[in-house]
Amino acid sequence: MECNDGQHVYKAASLCLILLAHLGLVNSFGIPEFLEFGSCAETEVVPDVSFEKFSGIWFAQEAVPNEYTQIVGCSMTNYTWQENLMTVVERGLTSDEKKIRQNSVMRPTEGEPGVLTVEAEGVPSAPYKIVGTDYKNYACVYSCMSFMGFRAAFSWIFTRTPNPDHSYLALCRDLMAKGGIDPTSMQPVKQGKDCPYMEKLDSLLAYTNSVVSKAEANAKAAKKDQEREATKATKKVLEGPRDEPLRTRILQEEERLEEVERRIVDAEEKLRQDIEENNRREEEEIRELREEIREEKRHNHHRGHRKEYSTENGSTGHYVSTSVTVLSLLLARML
Numbered sequence: 416m417e418c419n420d421g422q423h424v425y426k427a428a429s430l431c432l433i434l435l436a437h438l439g440l441v442n443s444f445g446i447p448e449f450l451e452f453g454s455c456a457e458t459e460v461v462p463d464v465s466f467e468k469f470s471g472i473w474f475a476q477e478a479v480p481n482e483y484t485q486i487v488g489c490s491m492t493n494y495t496w497q498e499n500l501m502t503v504v505e506r507g508l509t510s511d512e513k514k515i516r517q518n519s520v521m522r523p524t525e526g527e528p529g530v531l532t533v534e535a536e537g538v539p540s541a542p543y544k545i546v547g548t549d550y551k552n553y554a555c556v557y558s559c560m561s562f563m564g565f566r567a568a569f570s571w572i573f574t575r576t577p578n579p580d581h582s583y584l585a586l587c588r589d590l591m592a593k594g595g596i597d598p599t600s601m602q603p604v605k606q607g608k609d610c611p612y613m614e615k616l617d618s619l620l621a622y623t624n625s626v627v628s629k630a631e632a633n634a635k636a637a638k639k640d641q642e643r644e645a646t647k648a649t650k651k652v653l654e655g656p657r658d659e660p661l662r663t664r665i666l667q668e669e670e671r672l673e674e675v676e677r678r679i680v681d682a683e684e685k686l687r688q689d690i691e692e693n694n695r696r697e698e699e700e701i702r703e704l705r706e707e708i709r710e711e712k713r714h715n716h717h718r719g720h721r722k723e724y725s726t727e728n729g730s731t732g733h734y735v736s737t738s739v740t741v742l743s744l745l746l747a748r749m750l
Contacts, residue, residue, distance in 0.1 A: 450565055450566075450567050451565065451566060451568070452564060452565060452566070453561075453564075453565075453566050453568075454561050454564075454566055455559035455560070455561045455566055455568060456557070456559065456568070456594055456595035456596045457595065458544065458546050458557055458591075458594030458595055458596060459546065459594065460528075460529035460530055460544045460545055460546060461529065461545050461546065461547060461548055462529075463529075464529045464545050464548075465550070465630065465634065466494075466496040466501055466531070467496045467630040467633065467634070468550040468627055468630040468631065468634070469494060469496070469545065469548065469550060469554065470494045470495055470496045470501075470626050470627075470630065471493070471494060471575070471622070471623035471626040471627055472491060472492065472493050472494075472575070472619050472620075472622065472623045473491075473492050473494065473554060473573035473574070473575065474490065474491055474492075474573065474574055474575070474576065474577045474579075474606055475490035475491075475492070475571055475572070475573055475604045475606075476572045476573065476574050476579065476584055476603070476604055476606065477571065477572040477584065477587075477601040477602065477603055477604060478490075478569070478570070478571045478572070478601055478602065478604055479568065479569045479570050479571075479600050479601050479602070480602060481569055483535075483537075483538050484505070484517060485509050485510075485515055485517070486505060486506075486507035486508065486509065486515055486517065487507070487508065487509060487510050487604075487605070488507060488508045488512075488604060488605035488606075488610070489506075489507045489508045489605060489606060489609075489610035489611060489612065490505060490506075490507040490604050490606075491505070491506050491507060491577075491610075491612050491619075492504065492505040492506075492573070493505075493506075499522070499523060500520060500521075500522060501520065501521040501522070501531060502518075502520055503518065503519045503520065503521060503533075504516065504517075504518055505517045505518075505519075506611075506612070508605075508610070508611070514611060517535070518535070519533055519534060519535035519538075520533075520534050520535075521533050521534070521543055522534065524542060527542075529544075529545070530542055530543065530544055531543040531544075533558070539560070541558050541559075541560055541567075541569075542558055542559065542560070543556065543558055544556065544557045544558065546590055546591065546594055546596070547586070547587060547590040547591075550627055550630075551575060551627060552574065552575055552579065552580075552583055553572070553573065553574050553575075553579070553583035553584075553586060553587060554571075554572075554573040554574075554587075555570075555571075555572060555573075555586075555587035555590050555591060556570065556571045556572075556573065557569070557570045557591065557594070557596055558570070568596070568597075568600070570591060570596055570598070570600065570601055571601070572584055572587040572588075572601065575620070575623055576620065577606040577607055577610065577612070577613075577616070578606065578607060
């Protein structure tokens with residue numbers, strides 16, 4: 416039965432209040448303001464989220480009002496990830512400007528990778544989902560519990576500095592809206608020059624930078640270790656006696672590739688030799704042709720000498736008389 420059942424409104428509401436009171440969501444003043452009808456958004460967490468890189472100090476910029484916390488301004492939270500446990504220490508000011516500190520812990524949620532469960536005194540356990548972060552500038556966080564048609568949904572925008580670029584806030588709002596989270600339910604959190612942390616802000620920022628840098632170095636070292644282990648495992652597979660058939664196939668494939676390479680080299684050598692042989696033949700043919708041409712010229716030269724010799728021996732007069740006859744005819748026609 417749901418609490419918004421029109422036929423049994425009174426009875427359903429009573430049952431819901433009893434259940435919520437049992438879970439710690441209802442106090443002596445009635446239903447808390449953050450409780451509303453509806454179900455939780457099915458939003459995804461950051462893929463392969465690194466809680467170690469998330470560690471360090473975050474400043475809350477916007478948040479859904481939460482009756483479980485007395486901190487309303489200058490919220491500064493230090494997250495420390497150690498051995499599968501996140502310890503959380505939040506400091507800030509109450510509504511009457513008094514300093515306050517609140518502690519809690521978060522553990523990985525079984526069956527939900529990337530999701531933490533918050534555990535704090537006097538507060539029901541709640542999920543903690545990092546739906547967006549670059550670890551160095553901003554973090555968008557969502558938490559929601561639903562019971563019989565009611566939901567208690569919270570969201571935060573955190574930044575690494577108290578006075579961030581507003582583009583990071585807009586980025587978180589867009590991510591939340593795309594994930595079905597209402598960003599308009601959040602309100603600004605007072606931060607800035609009047610907050611207690613300002614006196615040591617530089618050291619706080621330096622601390623966070625060192626935490627993130629160390630986490631990145633650890634991540635790189637872990638990746639290298641994984642690559643080395645993968646290499647060792649591959650080598651073991653190739654060299655292991657139980658996988659001799661696989662190793663044999665690999666060696667056979669390598670031999671086949673070597674044979675293909677040899678054939679390619681042989682084919683290239685044969686092609687080179689064929690080209691050289693063709694060039695040699697063409698050069699030989701050209702030489703023969705030139706020799707024929709020279710021989711022909713020699714023959715023509717000898718024939719010319721024989722004609723001149725015949726003319727000198729009596730044929731010249733015949734040619735002269737013939738020429739005179741032709742010339743006479745031409746002159747007669749002209750006259």
